[in-house]
Amino acid sequence: DTAVSQTPKYLVTQMGNDKSIKCEQNLGHDTMYWYKQDSKKFLKIMFSYNNKELIINETVPNRFSPKSPDKAHLNLHINSLELGDSAVYFCASSQANRMNTEAFFGQGTRLTVV
Amino acid sequence: GENVEQHPSTLSVQEGDSAVIKCTYSDSASNYFPWYKQELGKRPQLIIDIRSNVGEKKDQRIAVTLNKTAKHFSLHITETQPEDSAVYFCAASTQAGTALIFGKGTTLSVSS
Secondary structure, eight states: OOSEEEEOSEEEEOTTOOEEEEEEEOSOOSEEEEEEEOTTOOEEEEEEEESSOEEEOTTSOTTEEEEEEETTEEEEEEOSOOGGGOEEEEEEEEOOSSSOOOOEEOOOEEEEEO | OOOEEEEOSEEEEETTOOEEEEEEESOTTOOEEEEEEEOTTSOOEEEEEEETTOSEEEETTEEEEEETTTTEEEEEEOSOOGGGOEEEEEEEBOSTTSOOEEOOOEEEEEEO
């Protein structure tokens, strides 16, 4: 069974459109994340979310918004897509115990804005 | 906030040689330091991690060292093999539940 799964794997869309990427984890983790990996492979945190708190990286445009219907899901909505949004987006999850633990990543969604 | 620097950005070695990747971090509160391997077109996957109460950890051909005073940690791969070729990322985080902050990655190429 896939621990963290994202859909779709590929997404091609035109500038100005609104799109969503879905993420689900079956690990029972209480914290989920969204990362953006640009063409230079840099993994940049966008959001951290658990049932108590949403932490937003201040550099993320407000066109991006996470939505969590329940603990196992953290979807990413993007409004008014721009060319610079093209990247691979990774969802991840971890368990926020006393000690830090491994973050498990989804397979990624390659977003191409044309 | 935390900032993680990683060097080198690319590393080419011959099969059987050792490879060393170094990272520094800025936040003295950071206490968890994982290393991830990302093969082309795949997701990042944990290969080894170390916590701030440990100075060194080894798992077969892979070892990680941590110097809390100097705020740097390193990944050592011995007897490299072609299948070790990938992008390696170091990361750091503070309290549980906070996001990992990644270095910019090292592309390791192992030629046979």
